Amino acid sequence: MDRRSPPFTTLLLAVATPVAAIWLIPDQTDDVSRRLAAQGVKLDYGIEPVSFGPVANTVIGVAACAVVVACLALLAYGAARRTIARAWLGVAGSTLAIGFFLGFSWRVWTAGGIGANIGAGLVMLMSPVCIGLSSLPGLYGAVLLRRAHKQRQLSVLQQETAP
Numbered sequence: 067m068d069r070r071s072p073p074f075t076t077l078l079l080a081v082a083t084p085v086a087a088i089w090l091i092p093d094q095t096d097d098v099s100r101r102l103a104a105q106g107v108k109l110d111y112g113i114e115p116v117s118f119g120p121v122a123n124t125v126i127g128v129a130a131c132a133v134v135v136a137c138l139a140l141l142a143y144g145a146a147r148r149t150i151a152r153a154w155l156g157v158a159g160s161t162l163a164i165g166f167f168l169g170f171s172w173r174v175w176t177a178g179g180i181g182a183n184i185g186a187g188l189v190m191l192m193s194p195v196c197i198g199l200s201s202l203p204g205l206y207g208a209v210l211l212r213r214a215h216k217q218r219q220l221s222v223l224q225q226e227t228a229p
Contacts, residue, residue: 072144072154075137080161082133087169089127094177094185102180109178112186116176138162151214153207160204167196 095109103109117123141158144150171193174185 072141072150072157075140076154076157076161078133079137079141079158080165082130082137083162083165084169084172085126085130086134087166088172089123089130091170091173094173096177096179099179103178107180110181110183111178112175112183113172114176115178134162151211153210153214156203156207157211160201160207163200164197167193167200 093115095103099109118126138158141150141154145152145155171189174189175183177183177185
């Protein structure tokens with residue numbers, strides 16, 4: 067794995083993780099609302115759910131899961147072979163946690179119901195805490211990567227100026 071590929075791999079992970087989480091987490095509409103919808107009652111949604119059809123949803127979900135697994139495997143392989151800094155695993159872990167939280171939040175917001183969606187309000191209240199806590203390993207990894215980059219630059223400058 068090249069040193070320039072972890073940012074691209076992490077970006078792919080950031081895009082694919084929420085999509086995979088949305089596919090893996092089932093619809094959060096409760097049974098009572100489902101029965102009322104079957105009787106013709108119009109459900110209320112925080113955000114109207116998006117569907118491309120059962121086949122397309124499955125293809126997109128499986129592809130997103132495959133991208134997540136491939137990205138994690140590439141980063142783990144690069145860290146094990148020491149071709150990339152292990153700090154990228156912390157960045158990937160944070161990206162995975164935040165992406166999963168975003169996918170879960172989407173499922174809560176798109177749950178059908180009658181009246182107010184209490185879960186959506188709770189997700190809004192918990193978002194800063196969850197995203198803040200799950201971003202700590204990524205921030206620490208970014209600090210470690212920045213320090214390693216500065217040390218490499220300093221050693222290159224010292225080698226160039228040495229007689």
